[in-house]
Amino acid sequence: MAARFGRGMGDAWKRYLFHFANDHFDFKLAELKSLATTVGCKLRVQEENYDKECPFLELQLQSEEDGKLLMQRSTLGRSLYELVAEGRTFAELCDNLQKLPESQRTVSCNESFRIQVEGFNKRLNQAAKVERIEALLESSLKFDGKVNLKQPDHSFHLLEYYGHEGTRPPDQPYWLYFGRWVADGQREKIRQFHLQKRHFIGNTRSLLVACAHHGAYVMGTDIDYMLLHAKARPSRHNQKRREKDESIRANLRQYGLESQYLDVLVADASQHTLWRSQPMFDAIITDPPYGIREPTLKIGTDNPKASIPDDCKDNHHPQRLRYHLSDIFRDLLNFAARFLKMNGRLVYWLPVYRPDYSEANIPQHPCLQMVANCEQTLNTTISRRLITMEKIAEHQEQLSKEGATVEVDHYEDKSFRERYFRANRTIIAEQEAANNS
DSSP, rough: OOOOOOOOTTSSSSEEEEEOOOOOGGGEEEEEEHHHHHEEEEEEEOOGGGTTTTSSSEEEOOOOOHHHHHHTTTTTTEEEEEEEEEESSSSHHHHHHHHGGGGGSSETTOOOEEEEEEESOOOOOOOHHHHHHHHHHTTTEEEEEESSSOOSEEEEEEEEEEEEESOOOSOOOOOEEEEEEEESSSHHHHHHOOOOOOSOOOHHHHHHHHHHHHTEEEEEEEEEEHHHHHOOOOEEEEEEEOOTSHHHHHHHTTTTTTGGGEEEEEEEGGGGGGSOOOOOOOEEEEEEOOOSOOOOOOEEOOOOTTOOOGGTTTTTOOOEEEEHHHHHHHHHHHHHHHHHEEEEEEEEEEEEEEGGOOGGSOOOTTEEEEEEEEEEEOOSEEEEEEEEEESSSOOOGGGGOOOSSSSSSSSSSSSSSHHHHHHHHHHHHHHHHHHOO
Protein backbone atom coordinates (compact mmCIF):
# COMPACT_ATOMS: atom_id res chain seq x y z
CA MET A 1 0.00 0.00 0.00
CA ALA A 2 1.10 3.55 -0.64
CA ALA A 3 2.03 5.66 2.34
CA ARG A 4 -0.18 8.55 3.43
CA PHE A 5 0.83 11.72 1.62
CA GLY A 6 1.25 15.16 3.12
CA ARG A 7 2.46 16.46 6.44
CA GLY A 8 1.45 14.70 9.61
CA MET A 9 -0.86 16.84 11.75
CA GLY A 10 -1.15 16.03 15.43
CA ASP A 11 -4.71 17.37 15.80
CA ALA A 12 -6.01 15.15 12.95
CA TRP A 13 -6.58 18.10 10.59
CA LYS A 14 -5.23 17.59 7.07
CA ARG A 15 -4.37 20.14 4.41
CA TYR A 16 -6.35 20.13 1.18
CA LEU A 17 -6.47 22.29 -1.92
CA PHE A 18 -9.88 23.25 -3.29
CA HIS A 19 -9.79 24.00 -7.04
CA PHE A 20 -12.75 26.20 -8.00
CA ALA A 21 -14.22 26.73 -11.43
CA ASN A 22 -13.31 30.17 -12.70
CA ASP A 23 -16.73 31.81 -12.50
CA HIS A 24 -19.15 33.22 -9.92
CA PHE A 25 -16.25 34.55 -7.85
CA ASP A 26 -18.43 36.01 -5.11
CA PHE A 27 -20.20 32.70 -4.49
CA LYS A 28 -17.22 30.41 -3.91
CA LEU A 29 -16.64 30.75 -0.20
CA ALA A 30 -20.37 31.00 0.54
CA GLU A 31 -21.03 27.72 -1.27
CA LEU A 32 -18.17 25.98 0.52
CA LYS A 33 -19.37 27.06 3.97
CA SER A 34 -22.96 26.13 3.15
CA LEU A 35 -21.91 22.68 1.96
CA ALA A 36 -19.89 22.10 5.13
CA THR A 37 -23.01 22.88 7.17
CA THR A 38 -25.17 20.68 4.95
CA VAL A 39 -22.96 17.57 5.08
CA GLY A 40 -22.00 18.14 8.71
CA CYS A 41 -18.23 18.43 8.38
CA LYS A 42 -15.83 20.82 10.09
CA LEU A 43 -13.83 23.17 7.93
CA ARG A 44 -10.92 25.56 8.43
CA VAL A 45 -10.21 28.34 5.93
CA GLN A 46 -7.78 31.23 6.21
CA GLU A 47 -10.15 33.92 4.99
CA GLU A 48 -7.68 36.76 5.52
CA ASN A 49 -5.58 35.38 2.64
CA TYR A 50 -8.57 34.54 0.45
CA ASP A 51 -8.53 35.96 -3.09
CA LYS A 52 -11.90 35.35 -4.74
CA GLU A 53 -10.44 35.63 -8.26
CA CYS A 54 -7.85 32.92 -7.55
CA PRO A 55 -9.22 29.43 -8.28
CA PHE A 56 -7.15 27.78 -5.54
CA LEU A 57 -8.03 27.79 -1.85
CA GLU A 58 -6.09 25.99 0.86
CA LEU A 59 -8.28 24.53 3.58
CA GLN A 60 -8.17 21.97 6.36
CA LEU A 61 -10.49 19.01 6.87
CA GLN A 62 -10.54 16.23 9.43
CA SER A 63 -10.83 13.41 6.92
CA GLU A 64 -10.76 12.60 3.24
CA GLU A 65 -14.35 11.36 3.50
CA ASP A 66 -15.44 14.86 4.51
CA GLY A 67 -13.80 16.19 1.36
CA LYS A 68 -15.62 13.66 -0.81
CA LEU A 69 -18.94 14.62 0.78
CA LEU A 70 -18.28 18.27 -0.06
CA MET A 71 -17.48 17.47 -3.68
CA GLN A 72 -20.62 15.35 -4.07
CA ARG A 73 -22.65 18.55 -3.67
CA SER A 74 -20.37 21.26 -5.06
CA THR A 75 -21.09 22.82 -8.46
CA LEU A 76 -18.45 25.55 -8.19
CA GLY A 77 -15.71 23.11 -7.23
CA ARG A 78 -13.69 21.49 -10.00
CA SER A 79 -11.52 19.21 -7.89
CA LEU A 80 -10.20 18.58 -4.39
CA TYR A 81 -6.61 17.55 -3.72
CA GLU A 82 -4.75 16.44 -0.64
CA LEU A 83 -2.06 19.11 -0.51
CA VAL A 84 1.38 17.49 -0.35
CA ALA A 85 3.63 20.52 -0.88
CA GLU A 86 3.68 24.05 -2.28
CA GLY A 87 6.18 26.77 -3.10
CA ARG A 88 6.83 30.14 -4.69
CA THR A 89 9.08 28.53 -7.28
CA PHE A 90 9.48 25.06 -8.74
CA ALA A 91 12.80 24.70 -6.91
CA GLU A 92 11.18 25.64 -3.60
CA LEU A 93 8.37 23.15 -4.24
CA CYS A 94 10.88 20.37 -4.88
CA ASP A 95 12.83 21.36 -1.78
CA ASN A 96 9.67 21.19 0.35
CA LEU A 97 8.89 17.75 -1.06
CA GLN A 98 12.38 16.54 -0.18
CA LYS A 99 11.93 17.72 3.41
CA LEU A 100 9.01 15.34 3.87
CA PRO A 101 9.76 11.89 5.32
CA GLU A 102 10.36 9.40 2.54
CA SER A 103 7.33 7.40 3.67
CA GLN A 104 5.11 10.39 2.87
CA ARG A 105 6.26 10.79 -0.73
CA THR A 106 6.31 7.19 -1.89
CA VAL A 107 4.13 5.04 -4.12
CA SER A 108 4.81 1.33 -3.72
CA CYS A 109 5.56 -1.01 -6.59
CA ASN A 110 2.12 -2.60 -6.18
CA GLU A 111 0.23 0.57 -7.11
CA SER A 112 -0.03 2.68 -10.25
CA PHE A 113 0.13 6.45 -10.58
CA ARG A 114 0.10 9.37 -12.96
CA ILE A 115 1.23 12.99 -12.71
CA GLN A 116 -0.59 15.78 -14.52
CA VAL A 117 0.54 19.39 -14.92
CA GLU A 118 -1.83 22.33 -15.33
CA GLY A 119 -1.25 26.05 -15.53
CA PHE A 120 -3.90 28.62 -14.66
CA ASN A 121 -3.91 31.74 -16.89
CA LYS A 122 -1.12 30.27 -19.00
CA ARG A 123 -1.10 27.38 -21.45
CA LEU A 124 1.83 25.02 -20.95
CA ASN A 125 3.06 22.98 -23.90
CA GLN A 126 3.60 19.25 -23.63
CA ALA A 127 7.37 19.53 -23.54
CA ALA A 128 7.22 21.85 -20.52
CA LYS A 129 4.87 19.47 -18.73
CA VAL A 130 7.08 16.45 -19.34
CA GLU A 131 10.12 18.39 -18.16
CA ARG A 132 8.46 19.20 -14.84
CA ILE A 133 7.23 15.63 -14.32
CA GLU A 134 10.69 14.19 -14.94
CA ALA A 135 12.26 16.72 -12.59
CA LEU A 136 9.83 15.78 -9.82
CA LEU A 137 10.45 12.06 -10.24
CA GLU A 138 14.21 12.45 -10.34
CA SER A 139 14.67 14.85 -7.43
CA SER A 140 11.77 14.67 -5.00
CA LEU A 141 9.47 11.66 -5.35
CA LYS A 142 10.00 7.96 -4.68
CA PHE A 143 7.44 6.45 -7.02
CA ASP A 144 8.19 2.75 -7.63
CA GLY A 145 4.77 1.91 -9.05
CA LYS A 146 3.79 1.66 -12.70
CA VAL A 147 2.54 4.60 -14.73
CA ASN A 148 -1.14 4.34 -15.68
CA LEU A 149 -2.53 7.38 -17.48
CA LYS A 150 -6.15 6.18 -17.71
CA GLN A 151 -7.11 4.51 -14.42
CA PRO A 152 -4.31 4.95 -11.88
CA ASP A 153 -4.55 4.11 -8.21
CA HIS A 154 -3.22 7.58 -7.43
CA SER A 155 -3.43 10.73 -9.55
CA PHE A 156 -1.05 13.57 -8.66
CA HIS A 157 -1.33 17.12 -9.96
CA LEU A 158 1.15 19.95 -10.27
CA LEU A 159 -0.85 23.18 -10.41
CA GLU A 160 0.83 26.45 -11.38
CA TYR A 161 -0.85 29.79 -10.71
CA TYR A 162 -0.01 32.66 -13.12
CA GLY A 163 -2.40 35.30 -11.81
CA HIS A 164 -6.00 36.26 -12.45
CA GLU A 165 -7.54 35.12 -15.73
CA GLY A 166 -7.20 37.72 -18.47
CA THR A 167 -4.12 39.38 -16.98
CA ARG A 168 -0.74 39.17 -18.66
CA PRO A 169 0.95 36.07 -17.22
CA PRO A 170 4.52 36.32 -15.90
CA ASP A 171 7.30 34.07 -17.14
CA GLN A 172 7.30 32.17 -13.86
CA PRO A 173 4.24 31.26 -11.76
CA TYR A 174 3.31 33.18 -8.62
CA TRP A 175 2.70 29.93 -6.73
CA LEU A 176 2.84 26.16 -7.28
CA TYR A 177 0.92 23.33 -5.61
CA PHE A 178 1.51 19.58 -5.67
CA GLY A 179 -1.32 17.36 -4.49
CA ARG A 180 -3.04 14.01 -4.72
CA TRP A 181 -6.45 14.04 -6.37
CA VAL A 182 -9.32 13.18 -4.01
CA ALA A 183 -12.56 13.93 -5.88
CA ASP A 184 -14.16 16.05 -8.60
CA GLY A 185 -17.12 18.37 -8.16
CA GLN A 186 -20.49 18.18 -9.89
CA ARG A 187 -19.76 20.35 -12.92
CA GLU A 188 -21.34 17.77 -15.23
CA LYS A 189 -24.72 18.57 -13.63
CA ILE A 190 -24.62 21.91 -15.45
CA ARG A 191 -24.85 20.07 -18.76
CA GLN A 192 -27.30 17.47 -17.45
CA PHE A 193 -29.79 20.13 -16.32
CA HIS A 194 -29.16 22.60 -19.14
CA LEU A 195 -32.25 24.61 -20.08
CA GLN A 196 -32.05 23.55 -23.72
CA LYS A 197 -32.73 19.97 -22.60
CA ARG A 198 -35.67 20.99 -20.41
CA HIS A 199 -39.10 19.88 -21.61
CA PHE A 200 -40.88 22.88 -20.10
CA ILE A 201 -39.19 26.28 -19.89
CA GLY A 202 -40.94 28.85 -17.75
CA ASN A 203 -38.88 31.53 -16.03
CA THR A 204 -37.63 30.32 -12.62
CA ARG A 205 -39.45 26.98 -12.52
CA SER A 206 -36.05 25.27 -12.71
CA LEU A 207 -35.52 26.11 -9.02
CA LEU A 208 -37.81 23.22 -8.15
CA VAL A 209 -35.79 20.82 -10.30
CA ALA A 210 -32.52 21.75 -8.57
CA CYS A 211 -34.05 21.38 -5.11
CA ALA A 212 -35.67 18.04 -5.95
CA HIS A 213 -32.37 16.74 -7.32
CA HIS A 214 -30.86 17.20 -3.86
CA GLY A 215 -33.69 15.32 -2.16
CA ALA A 216 -36.20 18.05 -1.28
CA TYR A 217 -39.94 17.64 -1.62
CA VAL A 218 -40.96 20.69 -3.64
CA MET A 219 -43.95 22.93 -4.14
CA GLY A 220 -44.30 26.34 -5.73
CA THR A 221 -46.65 29.27 -6.12
CA ASP A 222 -47.27 31.92 -8.76
CA ILE A 223 -49.96 34.53 -9.28
CA ASP A 224 -50.20 33.74 -13.01
CA TYR A 225 -52.36 30.65 -13.65
CA MET A 226 -51.49 30.53 -17.35
CA LEU A 227 -47.75 30.58 -16.69
CA LEU A 228 -47.92 28.15 -13.79
CA HIS A 229 -49.80 25.54 -15.80
CA ALA A 230 -47.82 25.98 -19.05
CA LYS A 231 -50.64 27.65 -20.96
CA ALA A 232 -48.88 30.97 -21.55
CA ARG A 233 -46.90 31.93 -24.64
CA PRO A 234 -43.96 29.51 -25.14
CA SER A 235 -40.40 30.64 -24.45
CA ARG A 236 -38.69 28.63 -27.18
CA HIS A 237 -37.87 30.35 -30.44
CA ASN A 238 -40.26 29.50 -33.30
CA GLN A 239 -42.58 27.53 -30.98
CA LYS A 240 -46.13 28.78 -31.57
CA ARG A 241 -47.95 26.95 -28.79
CA ARG A 242 -47.20 24.84 -25.76
CA GLU A 243 -47.25 21.06 -26.00
CA LYS A 244 -50.04 19.34 -24.06
CA ASP A 245 -47.61 17.58 -21.73
CA GLU A 246 -45.56 20.67 -20.85
CA SER A 247 -45.66 21.34 -17.12
CA ILE A 248 -43.49 21.74 -14.06
CA ARG A 249 -44.38 18.20 -13.06
CA ALA A 250 -43.25 16.95 -16.47
CA ASN A 251 -39.84 18.52 -15.87
CA LEU A 252 -39.41 16.57 -12.66
CA ARG A 253 -40.64 13.44 -14.40
CA GLN A 254 -38.03 14.01 -17.13
CA TYR A 255 -35.23 13.79 -14.54
CA GLY A 256 -36.74 10.94 -12.53
CA LEU A 257 -37.77 13.29 -9.72
CA GLU A 258 -41.56 13.12 -9.93
CA SER A 259 -41.75 11.47 -6.50
CA GLN A 260 -40.37 14.73 -5.01
CA TYR A 261 -43.21 16.81 -6.50
CA LEU A 262 -45.94 17.97 -4.09
CA ASP A 263 -47.91 20.58 -6.05
CA VAL A 264 -47.99 24.08 -7.50
CA LEU A 265 -50.52 26.66 -6.36
CA VAL A 266 -51.95 29.83 -7.85
CA ALA A 267 -51.35 32.28 -5.00
CA ASP A 268 -50.71 35.94 -4.28
CA ALA A 269 -47.52 36.50 -2.28
CA SER A 270 -48.93 39.68 -0.75
CA GLN A 271 -51.81 37.73 0.84
CA HIS A 272 -49.74 35.28 2.89
CA THR A 273 -51.53 36.27 6.12
CA LEU A 274 -54.50 34.26 4.84
CA TRP A 275 -52.45 31.08 5.31
CA ARG A 276 -52.49 29.30 8.65
CA SER A 277 -49.41 30.58 10.49
CA GLN A 278 -47.42 27.38 11.00
CA PRO A 279 -43.75 26.63 10.20
CA MET A 280 -43.73 24.06 7.40
CA PHE A 281 -40.79 24.73 5.05
CA ASP A 282 -37.12 23.81 5.46
CA ALA A 283 -36.17 26.30 2.76
CA ILE A 284 -37.82 29.01 0.67
CA ILE A 285 -36.01 29.72 -2.59
CA THR A 286 -37.29 32.33 -5.01
CA ASP A 287 -36.44 34.74 -7.79
CA PRO A 288 -39.08 37.49 -7.54
CA PRO A 289 -40.08 39.40 -10.70
CA TYR A 290 -38.09 42.59 -11.26
CA GLY A 291 -40.64 44.29 -13.51
CA ILE A 292 -38.51 43.95 -16.67
CA ARG A 293 -39.62 40.84 -18.55
CA GLU A 294 -42.72 40.30 -16.46
CA PRO A 295 -44.78 42.78 -14.42
CA THR A 296 -44.81 42.89 -10.63
CA LEU A 297 -48.47 42.40 -9.72
CA LYS A 298 -50.69 41.59 -6.76
CA ILE A 299 -54.41 41.13 -6.24
CA GLY A 300 -56.19 44.35 -5.33
CA THR A 301 -58.67 46.98 -6.42
CA ASP A 302 -58.66 50.68 -7.16
CA ASN A 303 -62.07 50.96 -5.55
CA PRO A 304 -62.22 49.19 -2.16
CA LYS A 305 -65.90 50.03 -1.78
CA ALA A 306 -66.94 48.27 -4.98
CA SER A 307 -68.84 44.99 -4.66
CA ILE A 308 -69.17 42.05 -7.06
CA PRO A 309 -72.71 41.01 -8.07
CA ASP A 310 -73.60 37.49 -6.99
CA ASP A 311 -74.17 36.31 -10.56
CA CYS A 312 -70.61 37.37 -11.52
CA LYS A 313 -68.67 35.84 -8.64
CA ASP A 314 -68.15 32.38 -10.17
CA ASN A 315 -66.42 33.74 -13.28
CA HIS A 316 -64.86 36.81 -11.72
CA HIS A 317 -61.17 37.46 -12.41
CA PRO A 318 -59.78 39.65 -9.63
CA GLN A 319 -58.15 42.93 -10.51
CA ARG A 320 -54.38 43.20 -10.30
CA LEU A 321 -52.39 46.17 -9.12
CA ARG A 322 -48.76 47.18 -9.36
CA TYR A 323 -46.68 45.51 -6.66
CA HIS A 324 -43.76 47.71 -5.57
CA LEU A 325 -40.49 45.78 -5.52
CA SER A 326 -39.68 46.90 -1.98
CA ASP A 327 -43.06 45.57 -0.83
CA ILE A 328 -42.35 42.26 -2.56
CA PHE A 329 -39.20 41.73 -0.51
CA ARG A 330 -40.79 42.87 2.74
CA ASP A 331 -43.67 40.44 2.20
CA LEU A 332 -41.19 37.70 1.32
CA LEU A 333 -39.29 38.12 4.60
CA ASN A 334 -42.53 38.25 6.57
CA PHE A 335 -43.67 35.06 4.84
CA ALA A 336 -40.36 33.35 5.65
CA ALA A 337 -40.53 34.40 9.31
CA ARG A 338 -43.96 32.77 9.58
CA PHE A 339 -43.52 29.60 7.57
CA LEU A 340 -39.85 28.61 7.81
CA LYS A 341 -38.86 26.03 10.39
CA MET A 342 -36.20 27.03 12.90
CA ASN A 343 -32.77 27.18 11.22
CA GLY A 344 -34.51 27.01 7.85
CA ARG A 345 -33.19 29.27 5.11
CA LEU A 346 -34.61 31.92 2.82
CA VAL A 347 -32.74 32.44 -0.47
CA TYR A 348 -33.69 35.12 -2.99
CA TRP A 349 -32.26 37.36 -5.70
CA LEU A 350 -32.13 41.10 -4.99
CA PRO A 351 -31.62 43.22 -8.16
CA VAL A 352 -29.57 46.38 -7.61
CA TYR A 353 -28.26 49.45 -9.39
CA ARG A 354 -24.60 49.15 -8.44
CA PRO A 355 -23.63 52.85 -8.12
CA ASP A 356 -26.35 53.40 -5.49
CA TYR A 357 -26.17 50.06 -3.68
CA SER A 358 -25.24 49.66 -0.01
CA GLU A 359 -25.91 46.96 2.59
CA ALA A 360 -28.55 49.27 4.06
CA ASN A 361 -30.70 48.33 1.02
CA ILE A 362 -31.06 44.72 2.20
CA PRO A 363 -34.37 44.00 3.97
CA GLN A 364 -34.09 42.83 7.58
CA HIS A 365 -36.37 40.93 9.94
CA PRO A 366 -35.97 40.25 13.68
CA CYS A 367 -36.51 36.51 13.11
CA LEU A 368 -33.99 36.23 10.27
CA GLN A 369 -30.21 36.53 10.17
CA MET A 370 -28.23 37.12 6.98
CA VAL A 371 -25.81 34.30 6.19
CA ALA A 372 -24.48 35.29 2.77
CA ASN A 373 -24.67 38.15 0.27
CA CYS A 374 -23.18 37.22 -3.12
CA GLU A 375 -23.10 39.46 -6.18
CA GLN A 376 -23.64 38.34 -9.77
CA THR A 377 -22.60 41.21 -12.03
CA LEU A 378 -24.80 41.62 -15.12
CA ASN A 379 -23.10 44.73 -16.55
CA THR A 380 -21.11 47.69 -15.28
CA THR A 381 -24.08 49.24 -13.45
CA ILE A 382 -26.57 46.41 -12.88
CA SER A 383 -26.19 43.28 -10.78
CA ARG A 384 -28.27 40.98 -8.66
CA ARG A 385 -27.31 39.75 -5.23
CA LEU A 386 -28.14 36.31 -3.89
CA ILE A 387 -29.27 36.89 -0.31
CA THR A 388 -29.30 33.94 2.10
CA MET A 389 -31.00 34.30 5.49
CA GLU A 390 -31.51 31.83 8.32
CA LYS A 391 -34.40 31.74 10.77
CA ILE A 392 -33.02 32.26 14.27
CA ALA A 393 -36.18 33.05 16.27
CA GLU A 394 -39.76 31.87 16.28
CA HIS A 395 -42.28 34.27 14.80
CA GLN A 396 -44.51 35.91 17.40
CA GLU A 397 -47.20 38.25 16.15
CA GLN A 398 -47.10 40.55 19.15
CA LEU A 399 -43.31 40.92 18.93
CA SER A 400 -43.15 41.26 15.13
CA LYS A 401 -45.72 43.92 14.37
CA GLU A 402 -43.31 45.86 12.17
CA GLY A 403 -42.06 42.74 10.48
CA ALA A 404 -39.53 43.25 7.70
CA THR A 405 -37.90 46.67 7.37
CA VAL A 406 -35.46 48.35 5.00
CA GLU A 407 -33.09 51.00 6.30
CA VAL A 408 -32.65 52.63 2.87
CA ASP A 409 -35.19 51.80 0.14
CA HIS A 410 -33.16 51.11 -3.00
CA TYR A 411 -36.24 51.53 -5.22
CA GLU A 412 -37.81 54.59 -3.58
CA ASP A 413 -36.79 57.22 -6.15
CA LYS A 414 -36.93 55.07 -9.29
CA SER A 415 -38.13 51.55 -9.97
CA PHE A 416 -35.58 48.92 -10.87
CA ARG A 417 -37.08 48.82 -14.37
CA GLU A 418 -36.31 52.53 -14.86
CA ARG A 419 -32.79 52.12 -13.51
CA TYR A 420 -32.20 49.05 -15.67
CA PHE A 421 -33.18 50.65 -18.98
CA ARG A 422 -31.44 53.92 -18.11
CA ALA A 423 -28.25 51.98 -17.43
CA ASN A 424 -28.56 50.08 -20.72
CA ARG A 425 -29.10 53.30 -22.68
CA THR A 426 -26.00 54.77 -21.03
CA ILE A 427 -23.90 51.73 -21.94
CA ILE A 428 -25.10 51.81 -25.56
CA ALA A 429 -24.34 55.54 -25.81
CA GLU A 430 -20.84 55.00 -24.41
CA GLN A 431 -20.20 52.18 -26.88
CA GLU A 432 -21.39 54.30 -29.81
CA ALA A 433 -19.20 57.20 -28.67
CA ALA A 434 -16.21 54.89 -28.41
CA ASN A 435 -16.87 53.47 -31.90
CA ASN A 436 -17.16 56.97 -33.40
CA SER A 437 -14.03 58.31 -31.74
